[in-house]
Amino acid sequence: EAVRLYEEEGMSYQAVAERLEIRSNTQVKRWVKKYRNGEDFKDKRGESTAWRKGRPKTKFKSVEEELAYVKAERDYLKKRYPNLHKE
Template sequence: MAKKGQIFQTYTEEFKIAAVKAYTSFDERKGVSNPLKGRLRTSFASIEEERDDLRAQVDYLKKRYPNLVKEAMSSSKITTN
């Protein structure tokens, strides 16, 4: 609450416009991904390493979600006949 006799701080129009322009032009970080978010990208020494890693990921997912593998196989049989 304001006290009796209190003097409020006032700003000029030029200062207000400059503050708004500075605020709106501060979009430098917009669109840049956060380096601390998500998992790190793995860099492989060779193509074979990358292939082996991808195969391991596929095998893991097949074990984790076996019903998706069955659905994919049944749909591929239908389309090949």
């Protein structure tokens, strides 16, 4: 509807945003640009996990295995940063 009002009715981005109660006229600009470029309007948020970086989450077969891993990690950090660990 926003694109139609802009393209066919000749309304400004601001006027379209106000009429349809859209917070920002920038969103209307984006929709018009997508329409003109023939792009899809489908919401793609949450589809890609490419933004995730770092090592993958470690999977454990048992609680005991996870506990051993956490203890080894703790011991490593104690050796790496001795000034942080004071008893």
